[in-house]
Amino acid sequence: MHPTRVIGLMSGTSVDGIDAALVEISGTDLDLKIELVAGETYSYPAELQEKILAICAGAAISMAELAELDDAIALAFSQAAQNIQIGHPPATLIGSHGQTVYHRPPQINGEKTSLHLSLGYSLQLGRGDLISRLTGITTISNFRVADIAAGGHGAPLVPRVDAYLLGHPQEGRCIQNIGGIGNVAYIPARCDNWLSQILGWDTGPGNSLLDLAVQHFTDGAKSYDENGTWAASGTPYQPLVEKWLSQDYFHLPPPKSTGRELFGVTYFNNCLQDAQVYQLSPADVLATITELTAASIVHSYRTFLPQMPQRVLLCGGGSRNLYLKHRLELLLASIPVLTTDDVGLSAAFKEAIAFAVLAYWRQLGIPGNLPAATGAEQEVLLGEVHSNSTA
Numbered sequence: 001m002h003p004t005r006v007i008g009l010m011s012g013t014s015v016d017g018i019d020a021a022l023v024e025i026s027g028t029d030l031d032l033k034i035e036l037v038a039g040e041t042y043s044y045p046a047e048l049q050e051k052i053l054a055i056c057a058g059a060a061i062s063m064a065e066l067a068e069l070d071d072a073i074a075l076a077f078s079q080a081a082q083n084i085q086i087g088h089p090p091a092t093l094i095g096s097h098g099q100t101v102y103h104r105p106p107q108i109n110g111e112k113t114s115l116h117l118s119l120g121y122s123l124q125l126g127r128g129d130l131i132s133r134l135t136g137i138t139t140i141s142n143f144r145v146a147d148i149a150a151g152g153h154g155a156p157l158v159p160r161v162d163a164y165l166l167g168h169p170q171e172g173r174c175i176q177n178i179g180g181i182g183n184v185a186y187i188p189a190r191c192d193n194w195l196s197q198i199l200g201w202d203t204g205p206g207n208s209l210l211d212l213a214v215q216h217f218t219d220g221a222k223s224y225d226e227n228g229t230w231a232a233s234g235t236p237y238q239p240l241v242e243k244w245l246s247q248d249y250f251h252l253p254p255p256k257s258t259g260r261e262l263f264g265v266t267y268f269n270n271c272l273q274d275a276q277v278y279q280l281s282p283a284d285v286l287a288t289i290t291e292l293t294a295a296s297i298v299h300s301y302r303t304f305l306p307q308m309p310q311r312v313l314l315c316g317g318g319s320r321n322l323y324l325k326h327r328l329e330l331l332l333a334s335i336p337v338l339t340t341d342d343v344g345l346s347a348a349f350k351e352a353i354a355f356a357v358l359a360y361w362r363q364l365g366i367p368g369n370l371p372a373a374t375g376a377e378q379e380v381l382l383g384e385v386h387s388n389s390t391a
């Protein structure tokens with residue numbers, strides 16, 4: 001059987017641009033194989049990026065503006081899909097995550113009588129029907145809603161894909177994404193009821209607070225701390241790391257999910273106020289926030305995993321932050337920390353690849369969520385199918 005050529009499109013909580021992956025996919029589960037034919041990140045037009053960030057930070061917009069924004073994002077995603085195919089045979093399917101602008105986890109303590117009020121809510125803009133119309137390619141979008149309707153968080157969705165692409169016969173692994181937000185998939189060594197033992201959750205801040213700090217200290221001249229060099233020149237202030245780590249989210253048992261609603265501008269401003277009390281330099285603030293990111297990840301492994309992994313594989317933009325990687329290595333003691341690149345899966349494009357696989361599974365009628373990772377009551381088909389009727 002020929003592999004299926006699929007485009008995965010993703011823009012994450014960093015809102016730094018659209019990751020596009022053109023992949024060839026074959027197999028279904030343990031025989032699942034992907035080949036990355038092309039991967040590119042396409043920056044958002046500056047004005048569009050500003051609007052998205054403002055809305056994520058709580059700015060009010062009218063319904064008409066919301067519709068315009070939805071279409072502008074769909075247009076940018078369509079252009080990304082068209083560009084990634086240049087010089088390659090065309091794709092037959094698009095899996096488009098869209099742009100998250102709001103995420104509200106389910107209220108797990110809700111009264112039984114008001115369960116309908118306790119469902120989560122997650123909004124990704126960039127409507128699939130417009131992408132399908134503009135590209136002429138069947139597009140699957142809105143991946144999170146079915147899991148949420150089944151009582152889940154709608155996130156993280158990548159662990160099932162991680163399990164098949166990065167699971168190992170003898171080795172327990174944590175696949176740690178460090179995007180705007182961090183998330184982990186814990187994949188024990190393959191055994192009989194292996195799939196049911198996989199866990200996943202959002203660990204907390206990835207780069208979101210670090211990026212906000214860099215933008216603050218440079219008056220917007222820089223958007224992130226390249227390779228973590230600035231943070232590496234400072235010293236983490238441990239009492240603040242401990243104070244911040246005492247926050248509820250880090251102690252909540254999985255399944256759990258979060259976003260810029262919690263680890264965004266307000267959270268960063270509170271960090272900054274705390275840091276001012278101790279007169280920390282910008283470099284020390286960056287080092288202290290980096291330490292929070294690393295410590296929250298390791299603390300969550302030690303608290304919520306049945307056993308520590310034998311290897312940690314990093315992915316997402318934060319895997320390029322050498323200082324953060326170094327701090328993770330120190331906190332994880334003897335557990336090796338590599339990136340997914342080191343085992344042959346692109347760390348930069350893994351999320352885009354995952355949404356290509358989720359779209360492919362949707363077409364084959366294979367569920368994409370893992371109830372242990374999202375908290376859903378059952379496995380469900382993920383994504384809404386938008387077939388192109390004008391082609």
Ligand SMILES: Nc1ncnc2c1ncn2[C@@H]1O[C@H](COP(=O)(O)OP(=O)(O)OP(=O)(O)O)[C@@H](O)[C@H]1O
Pocket residue numbers: 011012013014015016177178179180181182206207210211224225226227228315316317318320321322351
């Ligand atoms: N060379 C680098 N050094 C340090 N940090 C980097 C580097 N390259 C990228 N980053 C960080 O990675 C971030 C982007 O990561 P990524 O694209 O994985 O996030 P995302 O997909 O938007 O987020 P999420 O996974 O939460 O949805 C940037 O905002 C920046 O902070």
Ligand SMILES: CC(=O)N[C@H]1[C@@H]2OC[C@@H](O2)[C@@H](O)[C@@H]1O[C@H](C)C(=O)O
Pocket residue numbers: 012013100102103122154155156157158159179180181182183201202257258259351
């Ligand atoms: C609502 C939303 O967009 N959540 C993202 C975000 O980015 C990282 C973390 O928070 C996460 O788990 C999730 O995305 C990944 C791709 C997921 O669903 O697996």
